[in-house]
Amino acid sequence: MIKRLAVLNFLSVILAIFINYLAQTGIFNDYTIGEISDIYSNLFTPADYAFSIWGLIYVELLLFSGFMVYQAYSNGKYTDFIKNTSFWFIIANAGTCLWVIAWSYMYIGLSVVLMFLILAKLLKVILNNDMEIWDAPFKVIFFYWWPICLFSGWITVASIANMASWLTEIGWDGAVFTEVEWTVIMIGIAVIINLCMIYLRNMREFAAVGVWALVAIYIRHRGDQDFIAYTAMAGAILLFVNISYHGFINRKTNPIHKMLTGNQD
Numbered sequence: 001m002i003k004r005l006a007v008l009n010f011l012s013v014i015l016a017i018f019i020n021y022l023a024q025t026g027i028f029n030d031y032t033i034g035e036i037s038d039i040y041s042n043l044f045t046p047a048d049y050a051f052s053i054w055g056l057i058y059v060e061l062l063l064f065s066g067f068m069v070y071q072a073y074s075n076g077k078y079t080d081f082i083k084n085t086s087f088w089f090i091i092a093n094a095g096t097c098l099w100v101i102a103w104s105y106m107y108i109g110l111s112v113v114l115m116f117l118i119l120a121k122l123l124k125v126i127l128n129n130d131m132e133i134w135d136a137p138f139k140v141i142f143f144y145w146w147p148i149c150l151f152s153g154w155i156t157v158a159s160i161a162n163m164a165s166w167l168t169e170i171g172w173d174g175a176v177f178t179e180v181e182w183t184v185i186m187i188g189i190a191v192i193i194n195l196c197m198i199y200l201r202n203m204r205e206f207a208a209v210g211v212w213a214l215v216a217i218y219i220r221h222r223g224d225q226d227f228i229a230y231t232a233m234a235g236a237i238l239l240f241v242n243i244s245y246h247g248f249i250n251r252k253t254n255p256i257h258k259m260l261t262g263n264q265d
Helices: 002-024 031-038 048-073 081-083 089-102 107-130 138-171 179-201 204-221 227-249 255-261
Strands: none
Touching: 002 031, 002 048, 002 081, 002 089, 002 107, 031 089, 048 081, 048 138, 048 204, 081 107, 089 107, 107 138, 138 179, 138 204, 138 255, 179 204, 179 227
């Protein structure tokens, strides 16, 4: 069962990369993902360069799933993660594929549901493996924890942006708040979620993705929507300071510190 799960996890990553590649060619509905984003543009969407993080995420996920296969077929000592992850990661990747198709065909409401499905399954992986709340060996941190942290961190940001796109599609007028005010509120929500992940789950890598996204929002809006831009930069600085502080007070469990002191596994 462990070997089967490992192989399926790896194949699900390959499938997600392949579907994403096809989408970028415009094969689905003659639109790319970016072109759909432009159609449903909203103030929370970061600058275009921010989406290049998918390249890093997919490299990390290939390492993640490849390490699973190596552990499964070499009778490695880090196979518990595979068992605890079960089919949840596979479902998350299947959800990513379905999201790409739904988004490409402009089923924005359905894409929101799928985005939250992906996030829910990634959180399930995090909880099932007690990620980041115990002093794990470096290999577990590097190959298992960091890829999921980056993936779930970006999906969290993308979920908020996806919801904003859906509200744009349905023509929501913002009720008592303007679009600028709602964008600032969403930035605040993103900051709070990331702060919680730092202090409740020790997931600094998760929050680092939040910093990346907020800086990209700042760059997109500077000189145009200064209130949003400076709010996003303030949120990025706040997260960076808290990441640094949390890293400092927990430095003895940092894998780099362990390597320097010769205490790594």
